[in-house]
Amino acid sequence: MKRVSVDIGGTFTDCFVVWGQQYIETKALTTHHNLAMGFNEALGKACSVLGLELEQILQSVDSVRYATTLGTNALIEHKGPKIGMLVTAGYEATVPLSRARGYGEGLDNLGQQDMPNAQRPDPLVEPHMIRGIRERLDFQGELVMPLDEEDVRRQLRELVDRGAQIIVVALVNAVVNPEHEQRIEEIVLEEYPSHLLGAIPVILSHQVAGRKGEYVRATSAIVDGYLHSTMYHALSALEQNLRTHKYDKPMLVIHNSGGMAQLNSTDALQTIHSGPVSGIGASEHLAMQASLGNVVATDMGGTSYDIGIVVEGGVKHYDFNPVIDRWLVSVPMVHLVTLGAGGGSIASYDRMYKTVKCGPESAGSDPGPACYDRGGLRPTVTDADLLLGYLDAANYAGGSIPLNPRRAKAAIEDALCDELDCSVVEAAKLIREKVDDNMANGLFTELRARGYDPKDFTMLAYGGNGPLHCCGIAQNLNIDRILAPPLSSVFSAVGAGNMHQLHIHEQSLYMVLYDSNTRHIFDDYDRFNTIVAELKEKGRQDLLRQGVPLEDIHHDLELDMRYGNQLVQTTAVIPKHEVFGPGDVLSIISQFSADYGKRFGEGSQAPEAGIRINTIRVASYARHETVQFEDIKPVPKPERTAPPAPSSHRTCHFVGHDGPFETPVWARKDLEPGIEIAGPAIVASEVTTFLVNPGWTYVTAKQGASWFLRNESAVTRH
Incomplete structure (x- = not known):
């Protein structure tokens, strides 16, 4: 297998190259003005390891895969085109009203409860750019009022005259009948042909989201349209860069559904959070192969801290109506929680609580933390880590980014020391403590909200800063097992390399499986089978268009079901994809009942209220060869060996301890599997730093994996 996988983050561009049996991980700063430059630099480092030219690698690999947070950043920064929107006449206020919940969606619980200070987000489409057109279809897709085409042309011209750069169309009941x-x-x-300079992109809501719900379908189309130009130009530039370097295969883009597709089969909305989702995919793959049980995936990069849950060796959680930034959308997305906590998170003085505040604002890659010596003046988490002794100023990022401790010291002194009346080291420890507490609180809330006990989980710590902060986070949660997985610093890029091609198609409908009033069991088998067959065909055509052989295409069927008029829906995975009689219908009902009981407790089922299907969803996919992880469980204690002599020592300061520690430092490449090191200790590699806090033990495993195990005598801070 020969493959290139890339995760373009807010600070670093991570590159993972598979070259036969050789795995290479490299990093470069993200070049936001031209993503191809950062990609070329990261891949160039892999070329140096292999002794090959960039063109030689790109001509030989089977695929190049991109995961990126570009769309996320563009949405947060509010950088997008002016949108014109066409809706059914009478529904012009649907988006501005936002179900009267727009002020709270995307905020934490405290922000949602603070109604006096509630503020709606700045709209992506201005109210005066929303126009109603005369047409109407009923809930079954039957014609009520024909489309007034002259009205469409008139409204369209007015939107263009007002500066519309993209047109979003969201009509009532379009998912039932898109005509x-x-x-x-x-x-x-017809009005603005694609070959003319004045051509305008068109986004149709039924193509973006296949479920009913006029508001969420409209916002899905708006977000997709808002990001369309940014993603099109950026990803096209990346693809053109590949063509320039003799790569002649289609470029693959990771989707937030947990799959991937070619660029020409990718919507901008599907790329949101694709980098962190790739990390969750890699965590699922690793948990299944290594039989790790419950794992919580934590990815700490330069800008954010992403949390995902994989239960029982491979069960992912999905959001079917996720909130992206401040917007509720209707696309299936692997569930994750993102916190504004990373190595570049800016520290400041919180005047209300008279302490340190960290994030969510980030220094990014340009100018970056103050110690990068690239013009940054505000203190960050990385500056604190450097002054506490954890980082090697001369060999950070393999020596490609020399760090300047004087800049870090000056930034922390100017921003915090006078306000807190403390030394630089004390201020740095406060920054460290605060950011670790923020991440621990976010992780605890996510697990507890889903009914899980953190003690029952193994914590996966990856990303450039994950192994550097994991002990402090886990200690606050009483988690006593941390795994820094193989290739931890580029683990999301590893996940991108393991993705399968996947397309999800769904259709909203009203289908009653059991009518409690008439005691009638569903018998319109042809209707059910036809819908499933049509969704399968859509997915099949998507994959065939991308060159996937017909025999390699597989399908999974999911049904969103509910009892009566309950608001809560439960998704049931149905093994049999066709129904031919009452027995098949009862089998679906039985599967739904079992899933409902697992989620809400056995005995909570309510078939007396009736049972209905709201959404039929088909996932069509083709499997690809993946990176294989060997047995990476920690070596049993009797079989562990002592480490070699450390390469150096460094004076380090730890939260919860008054004095400094003379801390031994080892190079990760010098440690064989089975070596045990008692903290405090530092294990350094070219791409990340493994920090072993006092009270923890570090154990090396196969394939470059590393375990952090908490000593029984360690005292837990609360």
């Missing part, structure tokens, strides 16, 4: 949306697209192309 009017499709005709509007034809009219736009």
